[in-house]
Amino acid sequence: MTSKYDALVVGAGISGCAIASAFARQGRHVLVVERSLRELDRIVGELLQPGGVAALFQLELAHCLRGIEATPAERRVGRSFHHGRFVSNLRAAVSSQPGVTLLEATALELLRDDRTGAVVGAACVRSGGIPEKYYASLTVLADGASSNLRSRYARDRPTARSHFWGLEMLDADLPHPRYAYGILGVGSPVLMYQISARETRILIDIPNEVYCQLGTRKSVRDYIRQRIVPTVPPSVQPSLRQAIKSGRLRSMPNSQMPSTRNKTPGLVIPGDASNMRHPVTGAGMTVALKDAALLAELLSPARVPSLADIQVLREMRRFHWQRKAYSASPNILAQALYLLFVSEDPALIIMQQGFIRYVQEGEQNFAEPAWITGGLVDDPLRLFYHFFKIAIYSIRFQLQQIVWLKLPAALFQSVLLFGSAIAIVWRPITDELQL
Numbered sequence: 001m002t003s004k005y006d007a008l009v010v011g012a013g014i015s016g017c018a019i020a021s022a023f024a025r026q027g028r029h030v031l032v033v034e035r036s037l038r039e040l041d042r043i044v045g046e047l048l049q050p051g052g053v054a055a056l057f058q059l060e061l062a063h064c065l066r067g068i069e070a071t072p073a074e075r076r077v078g079r080s081f082h083h084g085r086f087v088s089n090l091r092a093a094v095s096s097q098p099g100v101t102l103l104e105a106t107a108l109e110l111l112r113d114d115r116t117g118a119v120v121g122a123a124c125v126r127s128g129g130i131p132e133k134y135y136a137s138l139t140v141l142a143d144g145a146s147s148n149l150r151s152r153y154a155r156d157r158p159t160a161r162s163h164f165w166g167l168e169m170l171d172a173d174l175p176h177p178r179y180a181y182g183i184l185g186v187g188s189p190v191l192m193y194q195i196s197a198r199e200t201r202i203l204i205d206i207p208n209e210v211y212c213q214l215g216t217r218k219s220v221r222d223y224i225r226q227r228i229v230p231t232v233p234p235s236v237q238p239s240l241r242q243a244i245k246s247g248r249l250r251s252m253p254n255s256q257m258p259s260t261r262n263k264t265p266g267l268v269i270p271g272d273a274s275n276m277r278h279p280v281t282g283a284g285m286t287v288a289l290k291d292a293a294l295l296a297e298l299l300s301p302a303r304v305p306s307l308a309d310i311q312v313l314r315e316m317r318r319f320h321w322q323r324k325a326y327s328a329s330p331n332i333l334a335q336a337l338y339l340l341f342v343s344e345d346p347a348l349i350i351m352q353q354g355f356i357r358y359v360q361e362g363e364q365n366f367a368e369p370a371w372i373t374g375g376l377v378d379d380p381l382r383l384f385y386h387f388f389k390i391a392i393y394s395i396r397f398q399l400q401q402i403v404w405l406k407l408p409a410a411l412f413q414s415v416l417l418f419g420s421a422i423a424i425v426w427r428p429i430t431d432e433l434q435l
């Protein structure tokens with residue numbers, strides 16, 4: 001069977017659904033291919049930052065937050081929920097739109113025109129069926145973090161230094177219900193947020209080398225009991241102990257991958273398939289939704305009447321650079337925050353303490369970093385401003401604590417601190433500047 005659509009979207013996850021919906025609203029015919037339409041049961045994508053909620057409104061998909069017990073989080077503007085319920089709502093919204101066909105099938109390979117090299121569709125297989133070819137003017141590869149179709153088109157491979165290990169706590173007594181918690185500065189970063197009225201997710205970052213030493217799931221449970229339980233608020237500890245004893249313990253790699261500019265005609269790669277950052281700041285869905293909004297703008301019928309037009313490739317160049325406006329800050333922030341808080345470098349430990357004191361000093365220090373994390377302020381220069389202000393604040397704080405005799409050593413330590421601060425943002429900055 002062969003078909004011709006304006007767009008073929010591989011993957012009905014966050015970005016695939018959002019893009020398919022936006023294209024359909026613009027009058028395009030869209031085929032969405034998803035390998036499983038069952039409700040997803042994953043420990044990823046459960047906290048949607050305020051910037052992501054704003055993008056959902058822009059995409060006219062905010063109603064997908066209804067009916068899933070989405071808990072207001074982050075100053076009551078972000079939302080946390082069961083990922084699978086949210087994605088099921090997105091899929092239902094997309095499949096009900098005129099012009100969209102949602103097909104349960106696995107994309108096996110992308111089809112290319114031998115002469116031009118352009119991607120012209122995908123070979124897909126339904127359960128128990130034989131492979132069929134589907135053709136479209138534009139193929140959107142939105143198959144997420146574990147994409148096995150992107151390798152030909154991406155310069156980099158995903159790398160993961162750690163995994164998030166997740167448990168679900170029942171009736172956890174959170175000191176501030178409806179707020180998301182990040183527990184930093186006590187070894188493994190820990191995230192905690194309600195995903196329904198009674199359930200609270202806890203995610204614990206365990207570096208790969210630590211897991212190699214632990215070796216078994218039982219040892220991971222012991223590690224969480226001994227190392228993590230004392231770091232969470234006392235009122236939460238009974239629920240966490242219970243979850244360790246009888247809850248489902250699951251893990252996901254914390255992958256990161258810089259984005260590559262797509263130069264293949266007929267192809268677009270948004271969301272996790274093209275770019276990932278450590279999930280410590282919960283930014284992935286926000287970036288994926290903003291990708292969808294930007295693509296809808298760049299490829300709108302007013303600019304690009306036909307998605308078969310070569311103009312699409314020019315717009316892809318714009319897409320690569322314009323998405324930096326909202327992806328660079330979360331990418332750099334997530335990598336820098338993670339490296340800062342897992343570091344055992346004495347200079348960076350001083351900066352960890354400085355960071356915590358800095359944000360505790362009040363609204364004037366806390367507000368803008370929270371907006372940057374929440375995807376509401378995207379300007380990387382504001383991120384660098386706060387990052388280096390914290391480095392200088394940490395140095396000043398350290399110098400105030402020491403006796404005069406130790407001043408030369410402290411000054412030397414300060415130089416090291418500043419150097420280490422530059423080192424942890426350097427790599428993510430150079431990743432962002434890659435052509």
Ligand SMILES: Cc1cc2nc3c(=O)[nH]c(=O)nc-3n(C[C@H](O)[C@H](O)[C@H](O)COP(=O)(O)OP(=O)(O)OC[C@H]3O[C@@H](n4cnc5c(N)ncnc54)[C@H](O)[C@@H]3O)c2cc1C
Nearest residue numbers: 011013014015035045046047107143144271272282284285
């Ligand atoms: C541990 C962890 C926690 C996270 N927590 C958060 C968080 O709290 N907040 C946040 O914003 N982000 C979080 N993220 C990141 C977030 O999950 C992703 O950024 C987001 O899901 C990316 O959306 P996507 O559409 O690109 O990919 P996905 O949502 O993964 O969608 C990909 C879709 O493609 C389908 N698919 C794959 N291959 C094929 C194929 N060959 N054929 C057909 N279909 C296919 C899959 O079934 C899936 O439905 C987390 C990530 C991790 C690892």
